[in-house]
Amino acid sequence: MSPRSPALARTVLMAAILAFAPFVAELSHAQAAAPSYNLPDFADLVEKTGPAVVNIRTTERVRSRGAPGADDDEMAEFFRRFFGVPMPGAPTPPGGQRRGQPQGEEQSRGVGSGFVISQDGYVMTNAHVVADADTIYVTLLDKREFKAKLIGSDKRTDVALLKIDATGLPKLAMGDSDKVRAGEWVLAIGSPFGLDNSVTAGIVSAKGRDTGDYLPFIQTDVAVNPGNSGGPLINLRGEVIGINSQIYSRSGGYMGISFAIPIDEAMRVTEQLKANGKVTRGRIAVAIGDVTKEVADSLGLGRARGALVGSVEPGGPAEKAGIEAGDIILKFNGRDIEKASDLPRMVGDIKPGTRVPLQLWRKGATREVSITVAELDADAKIKTRGGNSPRDDSSAPTAKPNALGLIVNEIPDAKLKELKIKSGVEVDQVDGPAQRAGIRPGDIILRLGDSDVTSPRQFNELVKGLDKGRIAAVFVRRGDATQVLTLRPGTMSSR
Template identity: 65%
Template sequence: MKTRKFILNKVLSLVLGIFAVTIVPSMTGLLPSAVAASVAGLPDFTEMVEKTGPAVVNIRTTEKAKMAQGAPGIGADDEEMQEFFKRFFGVPVPRQQQPERPSRPKRPGAPQADEEIARGVGSGFIISADGYVLTNAHVVDGADEVYVMLTDKREFKAKIVGADKRTDVALVKIEGSNLPRLTMGDSSKVKAGEWVIAIGSPFGLDNTVTAGIISAKARDTGDYLPLIQTDVAVNPGNSGGPLINMRGEVIGINSQIYSRSGGYMGISFAVPIDEAIRVSDQLKATGKVTRGRIGVQIGELTKDVAESLGLAKAQGALVQKVETGGPAEKAGVEAGDIILKFNNVAIDRSSDLPRLVGNTKPGTRSTITVWRKGANRDLTVTVAEMEQEKTAKREEKKPKAEQAANALGLVASDLSDAQKKELKIDGGVAVELAEGAAARAGLRAGDIVLRLNNTDIKDAKQFAALVAKLDSKKMAVILVRRGDASQFVPIRPNGQ
């Protein structure tokens, strides 16, 4: 019995030995490759950060003490928060209680008005070896002095070369040579899903690196240009810092975040570097940015309106108002036109038009293609230089009417010759009462109806006849003028 047990133990030991010698090493040999496979595709940012980090700078701004009076309770950190959060698409600014701070000692013999008070902290990056630095316009806006600090702790007093609030781009200059600089990339080639990093000074923490991906490449936020959306962590103080791709190239300037709480929520926006460089080149040359204008007020074209007007799809910019004596009026553009192309470039969204026109040199003769009454027309317009918009004068006319509400829910009356002359129109009818479908569509007394589908309105009798012939199963669209602006409004007859 003992002999049998002894033999079994020997055999078991031999088997385990063979397993340890042959099988285990082969398994452990597989482990590194398995781990490598599990992390395949994850980027290593260390070399890129070492290469690009020295060209990213901290920017602090100050103002004279006399300029800071009248704003008690707002410290430097809170001021930066105000500058940053006011760009959050209308989200209320969270006010923070500021702790008591010891007063700064006065310099001997210096008057109080000369004291510099810290007002904000931001970021920037060097784009040339001789000291040109890009940042956001809101970082330096209102500053009396701007200071730029490099990663090696050298600090320079900077000069603001120029700032453009429309694109939120500013160019500042420090005196230096052989400075580290970043390489510019091509923001038009970015793709959703690619890795990027942001380097900046959130809350004053110099050279902080965060990483993420491109969420969308051309997000229209209502600003002058489409922005790059990312999920890179960006916070107050990151403003003006670079957004860098995996090749170490700058593709954007971190400018905004979206937040309901006042903190980072996974959505941040950057100014495309192509536009930023175009702006900075003008700032460097002239200290300002010159843009073109044609003198129209535009709106978005909806699907219902496009279908009612006979357009294949909802694209283009709807002309709501044409400036009197402006380039567009001289070219023959009318309220109600749909601008489909500018210099043969298609207008997919209404926001495309001001960008294309703005990038056109004033004095240039350009071709615009408009859709009017079911057909395309090419018009030649001479682009003028953009100037400050004038406030439009609004008129409200309430002519009396005697007929009952029609199938659109409108009671309309004729306009007098004097009213037409004052409004500078040849026809149309005045809305006396809007009910039912018209009221739900937003029409009200005093509006002027200029067109029904593709037919100009001459008088109330013609308008009533056209409405009576409408198909209640199809959406109709009317061109309505309110004050100085015109807008297409879709309405279904009989309120169906």
């Protein structure tokens, strides 16, 4: 075969180029249209916000301790002169004063961070940064130092408000923590280990992390260490979205998980601190727990939501409103409750004395009630009785466990009155499904599904009528707390 001519080869090559030209053009267009992502440059942001971030130093007065020896006096003088602090563990002489260090001299307690929220000198920080301090010093980026006045602090949210005597200060703008999204860039400015105005950056890892009744934290991977507490968490618009407050750590240092108080929560607290020097919260006097999927299914709720009432404080707002242990609170003041931790925050935001609507789930149906919110006492605790002890009752109606594995007894009228319940049965023996669910002798069975329990005979009849293919909800009272346990009926053999 004779070789192809150069003219034929050029023709074939040109045809191939023309054939692929549309695909090349389309690829080039797609690459041009694809968005490009660049890492943010925080330099301008830090330059803008840094001057409003402050260092907070706290001190305490030296207390008397005891009598030293001559060597101790020399060592104490060494620490005082070269380090400016008292010798660790140094005692004091009988007169109550160290040689070389007058009684009542200031001693450093700790270092933290804060930020200016108004040009006239209001500074926000963490409550634990200034707790038990005798004197609080605030140092600005330009090295000016002020003695600060503590306007007020709130331990529940770990927020404190300070005031320094200054005007025309640089301040930070407040953002909207409700609009924070997981994955967005944020930075922290503070004084980790006393290193003033240190900047670290990262992203928001999650929102609404529950670590306390009033703290739905923002979780980040921003490096936060001791000394960062009280400093701002800032978004790319230069707005404060949180106060750096806690870290998860096994070593005491940063391990990749840090938590910030949402600025919306913090501002609500500081407004009350500024106006009254303290925070007033509402309460309805109930103990609550989460609603599991099993409990929701067994009670016909559809999906897991709301707050399960475990106990109701006698004489409290909830009891007066007719709320009972075992109820599930679905709405408070028109707002849905998705998880139990939502309720304390909603109630806490209501001014004491306000009457609000509440929706609850009881026996397969919703009920609407009104409740007057009381004031929360920070030191108030619900009193609980000890667990009920089992009793020996030879008149038990049956010696054979029912399909739930329970043998129950009648409750005398005097005990019903003592427990402040209308009816129920007391567990005498436990086996099978009930034992696996955690029911104990001495527990009180109040309800089975949507039916109140009135006697051992009636309870056993209710158990007989249970569908063995479905989970049953048992309302169990132990001490003052009521919980809902889910059981699947089984076949019990006679003993």
